Amino acid sequence: MVSKRFTIADYKTSVHNDWCPGCGDFGILNSIQMVLTEMQLPNHKVAIFSGIGCSGKTPHYINVNGIHTLHGRVLPYAIGAKLANPNLEVIAVGGDGDGLGIGAGHFVNIGRRNIDLTYIIFDNGVYGLTKGQASPTLKLGIKTKSLPNPNINQNINPIALALVAGFTFIARAYSYDIKHLKDVIRKAIEHKGLAFIDVLQPCPTYNDIYTREWFAGEGNMDPTTMKERSRVYKLEDENYDPIVHEGSKEEINLKMAQAIAKSNEWDNRIPIGVFYKNEHGYIYEERIESRISDYKENPPALQKIESNGISIASIKSILQLL
Amino acid sequence: MNIINELSWVTGGPQGSGVDTSANIFARACYLAGLHIYGKREYHSNIKGEHSYFTIRVSNKTIRSHLDRIDMLVALDAETIFRHLSYVSKGASIIYDSSLNDKRLEDINTIGDVARRRIETFLKSKNKNSVKDMLDSVRDECSICSIPFNELLSQLAAERGESMLSRLTRVTNIMSVASSLALLDLDVKYIHDAIKSIFKSKTNVIALNIDAANKAYNYTKAKYDISKRFVSKSLDNLILLQGTQAAALGKISAGCRFQTYYPITPATDESEFLESNQIISNIDGTKGSLVVIQTEDEISAITMATGAAIAGARSSTSTSGPGFSLMAEGLSWAGMNEVPVVITLYQRAGPSTGLPTRHEQGDLLFAINAGHGEFPRAVIASGDVEEIYYDTIRAFNYAERYQMPVIHILDKALANSLVTCKVYDTSKIKIDRGLLIDSVNGDYKRFRLSDDGISTRVRLGTENGIFWNTGDEHDEYGHITEDPEMRDIMMEKRMKKLDTMLRDLSNEEKAIFYDNNSDKTIITWGSPKGAILDAISMLDNTFNMLQIKLLQPFPSSYISEVLSNTQMVIDVEMNYSAQLAKLIKLYTNKEVDYRIVKYNGRPISADELYYALSNIINGSKERRVVLRNGV
Numbered sequence: 001m002v003s004k005r006f007t008i009a010d011y012k013t014s015v016h017n018d019w020c021p022g023c024g025d026f027g028i029l030n031s032i033q034m035v036l037t038e039m040q041l042p043n044h045k046v047a048i049f050s051g052i053g054c055s056g057k058t059p060h061y062i063n064v065n066g067i068h069t070l071h072g073r074v075l076p077y078a079i080g081a082k083l084a085n086p087n088l089e090v091i092a093v094g095g096d097g098d099g100l101g102i103g104a105g106h107f108v109n110i111g112r113r114n115i116d117l118t119y120i121i122f123d124n125g126v127y128g129l130t131k132g133q134a135s136p137t138l139k140l141g142i143k144t145k146s147l148p149n150p151n152i153n154q155n156i157n158p159i160a161l162a163l164v165a166g167f168t169f170i171a172r173a174y175s176y177d178i179k180h181l182k183d184v185i186r187k188a189i190e191h192k193g194l195a196f197i198d199v200l201q202p203c204p205t206y207n208d209i210y211t212r213e214w215f216a217g218e219g220n221m222d223p224t225t226m227k228e229r230s231r232v233y234k235l236e237d238e239n240y241d242p243i244v245h246e247g248s249k250e251e252i253n254l255k256m257a258q259a260i261a262k263s264n265e266w267d268n269r270i271p272i273g274v275f276y277k278n279e280h281g282y283i284y285e286e287r288i289e290s291r292i293s294d295y296k297e298n299p300p301a302l303q304k305i306e307s308n309g310i311s312i313a314s315i316k317s318i319l320q321l322l
Numbered sequence: 323m324n325i326i327n328e329l330s331w332v333t334g335g336p337q338g339s340g341v342d343t344s345a346n347i348f349a350r351a352c353y354l355a356g357l358h359i360y361g362k363r364e365y366h367s368n369i370k371g372e373h374s375y376f377t378i379r380v381s382n383k384t385i386r387s388h389l390d391r392i393d394m395l396v397a398l399d400a401e402t403i404f405r406h407l408s409y410v411s412k413g414a415s416i417i418y419d420s421s422l423n424d425k426r427l428e429d430i431n432t433i434g435d436v437a438r439r440r441i442e443t444f445l446k447s448k449n450k451n452s453v454k455d456m457l458d459s460v461r462d463e464c465s466i467c468s469i470p471f472n473e474l475l476s477q478l479a480a481e482r483g484e485s486m487l488s489r490l491t492r493v494t495n496i497m498s499v500a501s502s503l504a505l506l507d508l509d510v511k512y513i514h515d516a517i518k519s520i521f522k523s524k525t526n527v528i529a530l531n532i533d534a535a536n537k538a539y540n541y542t543k544a545k546y547d548i549s550k551r552f553v554s555k556s557l558d559n560l561i562l563l564q565g566t567q568a569a570a571l572g573k574i575s576a577g578c579r580f581q582t583y584y585p586i587t588p589a590t591d592e593s594e595f596l597e598s599n600q601i602i603s604n605i606d607g608t609k610g611s612l613v614v615i616q617t618e619d620e621i622s623a624i625t626m627a628t629g630a631a632i633a634g635a636r637s638s639t640s641t642s643g644p645g646f647s648l649m650a651e652g653l654s655w656a657g658m659n660e661v662p663v664v665i666t667l668y669q670r671a672g673p674s675t676g677l678p679t680r681h682e683q684g685d686l687l688f689a690i691n692a693g694h695g696e697f698p699r700a701v702i703a704s705g706d707v708e709e710i711y712y713d714t715i716r717a718f719n720y721a722e723r724y725q726m727p728v729i730h731i732l733d734k735a736l737a738n739s740l741v742t743c744k745v746y747d748t749s750k751i752k753i754d755r756g757l758l759i760d761s762v763n764g765d766y767k768r769f770r771l772s773d774d775g776i777s778t779r780v781r782l783g784t785e786n787g788i789f790w791n792t793g794d795e796h797d798e799y800g801h802i803t804e805d806p807e808m809r810d811i812m813m814e815k816r817m818k819k820l821d822t823m824l825r826d827l828s829n830e831e832k833a834i835f836y837d838n839n840s841d842k843t844i845i846t847w848g849s850p851k852g853a854i855l856d857a858i859s860m861l862d863n864t865f866n867m868l869q870i871k872l873l874q875p876f877p878s879s880y881i882s883e884v885l886s887n888t889q890m891v892i893d894v895e896m897n898y899s900a901q902l903a904k905l906i907k908l909y910t911n912k913e914v915d916y917r918i919v920k921y922n923g924r925p926i927s928a929d930e931l932y933y934a935l936s937n938i939i940n941g942s943k944e945r946r947v948v949l950r951n952g953v
Contacts, residue, residue, distance in 0.1 A: 068792035080629020109618035301634035305577025306753035
């Protein structure tokens with residue numbers, strides 16, 4: 001039997017896409033579809049979970065299982081599905097307000113669990129769908145188009161927060177560099193453990209400060225060439241090594257410190273690429289397996305619980321101990 | 323010596339000192355001796371030091387509630403005597419250590435001002451307020467057994483070569499239980515077996531406790547006459563367990579394989595019990611397993627359980643009122659996406675933190691209405707520990723059959739009751755997964771329209787069965803729509819499931835009618851069932867009782883039918899505003915005649931309800947009766 005090869009069309013739906021023209025979300029959507037094609041993942045084995053906002057609509061445009069959840073709660077929904085059936089490929093997506101504002105508690109706490117799933121934040125500094133309020137990643141003093149006053153809050157550094165929370169793969173990408181973004185998403189999916197990607201994704205309608213042009217280098221003169229230089233640069237071009245190779249405490253400390261230092265770069269030079277990767281600890285699924293030996297083969301979602309409509313579970317031995 | 327059919331036994335002491343363990347051992351010993359048990363646990367929101375106590379009612383026939391009356395009081399500290407002595411009955415036995423005699427009321431800093439004034443009123447004097455004064459006031463009517471527990475403890479320490487007496491102080495609790503058994507002329511072997519059962523594999527602890535029990539048992543037998551003896555034993559095949567354990571066992575039998583929780587009193591015991599029993603033996607020789615996740619908050623608990631349900635697991639979460647408040651948005655999403663998820667809601671006294679370790683049924687209307695917008699859900703309530711097991715299984719069957727969240731509403735009194743009930747019949751536990759399908763042919767639509775509102779459902783990962791969920795209004799595939807026509811169609815599809823459910827369910831699943839051929843009917847829901855049935859039997863069955871089990875969707879026609887044949891309707895429930903009576907009015911247009919309510923955090927006792935109902939029989943005009951008993 002010749003198995004069918006999936007093409008990118010197999011991962012698209014006919015649902016009308018209502019994002020604004022030029023929205024950075026398109027680059028992320030296309031990259032996800034390209035990665036699914038590259039990896040030849042069967043549609044039914046993938047589940048994409050999303051939060052609320054423009055990014056929340058992403059699953060409706062991808063022809064795999066799509067669960068569009070509540071504002072801020074994408075991670076616990078995704079965790080529930082993944083742990084009920086660890087054989088599913090689970091990807092979670094959401095906005096920066098969704099994941100780092102209302103959902104910050106889940107963002108931090110998922111780090112304690114190192115679950116084998118990928119979380120992509122569409123990071124544009126504003127709440128787009130509610131018309132442009134400041135989000136947790138907008139810097140202090142910045143006044144985007146629809147703010148009455150400059151932003152009064154400092155910003156969260158998503159890379160550093162993910163690092164201290166316990167994510168084991170942490171990357172940043174840029175939505176207009178699709179090839180790079182696609183490669184980062186693939187690395188994240190292939191990472192064994194909890195992966196986070198912060199995707200810089202200009203909102204063409206409400207963020208008039210961090211625009212596509214700004215990232216491309218508008219007003220950022222290179223003193224030697226006297227030409228505008230892209231603000232975004234790739235960590236891998238500068239021999240940055242994100243990987244924890246040995247897994248010693250000292251090495252982990254160094255790699256984490258290096259990632260935090262890099263994550264603080266902004267303005268004229270903004271690094272993208274993989275900041276940190278550590279596959280040395282046990283993932284959560286393995287921790288469950290240490291208690292339930294057949295957990296992966298017989299996970300909660302697939303367990304047989306009845307025979308001809310009658311429960312097969314026996315509570316006799318528990319009753320005897322009562 | 324009195325020949326007795328039943329006994330109300332109370333022990334008390336500072337929290338963390340072993341009151342709970344000793345009460346469990348007393349209950350277990352009596353259970354092993356072939357008696358029925360109804361145990362009620364009362365404790366403060368505190369780790370160590372505040373007063374806690376345990377009431378164990380023991381009987382040779384079925385009992386369903388506690389009594390305020392105390393027939394045997396075991397006081398290991400002065401506070402227990404101060405707080406509980408006013409409830410001792412004529413002929414009661416009081417076990418204490420006479421070294422407590424000189425303790426005075428003002429020495430007890432854990433008794434607050436309000437309780438102190440109550441006790442002073444009982445003593446009628448501010449000057450005579452020692453333990454001895456307290457006991458003097460009942461000495462003519464009660465038999466007071468002074469056991470020198472501390473002296474016996476010193477002897478025990480010497481015999482065992484234990485130099486640190488403080489290491490042994492906890493066993494005084496066991497000694498007091500042994501003295502109780504001696505006064506009841508129950509064989510000392512029952513306490514040995516109870517000790518072994520409670521301490522399981524801790525052989526040193528078992529040996530120490532058995533030594534201590536023997537010492538106190540023999541001392542008591544030698545010094546005091548037998549005070550009471552049970553006339554006979556029960557012949558029923560019984561198990562002894564708590565409400566949280568009954569719910570956990572129900573979940574295991576129901577095939578629940580994913581449970582989430584955030585720690586909260588009084589729900590957490592259930593999740594811990596499940597985790598302790600997470601490897602499941604199946605009757606076909608295979609093993610099953612249950613994943614239990616302690617989440618970061620209740621928002622995560624409901625949404626994670628919902629995610630697991632979407633993946634295909636029977637899934638649930640357990641919580642109490644404050645946690646359930648946080649779950650409202652997730653509940654609404656589960657309703658919108660027709661996800662079968664079960665929420666076990668153990669009510670406690672609110673509002674807000676309220677009385678966090680005390681009892682109330684204040685969340686009925688909240689459970690029915692929580693969550694924004696309108697969506698189908700079921701709310702079912704159990705009346706006792708036996709029902710909890712079977713109702714838990716029903717909750718999962720309803721959830722999957724009707725593809726909606728099901729709230730199984732329980733309360734603190736049920737959660738922490740330690741009771742005997744008939745051993746569960748596990749031979750024919752029905753599992754109904756509704757329209758869950760394993761394979762798909764053709765175009766799959768998760769929300770395909772149907773006459774009864776129910777669509778086929780697949781697990782995530784089913785070939786050809788890709789689907790979408792969204793909290794937005796959606797079309798049959800699960801994609802967002804704002805079309806007015808599609809909105810109407812989908813709203814009607816979802817809500818129709820409530821009518822389907824009401825059509826399907828038997829009357830017994832909706833409500834249980836205890837028909838005593840009376841023209842007076844008591845209506846209730848949840849845990850007051852026990853006190854009501856016991857009080858009715860004390861009143862020679864002069865009332866019927868209608869226990870409503872399905873609160874949402876409300877079984878209006880069946881309830882109307884039952885109530886149309888009765889002259890007087892009395893509502894009994896544990897909240898301020900008589901919430902069930904409001905539902906009855908809303909759905910049947912019937913105004914109840916009397917409301918008996920209680921909201922002081924202590925469960926209704928059979929005896930206080932007996933008095934309240936007697937007053938109604940005797941023509942009392944008071945339409946709203948507030949019960950106020952309890953310590």
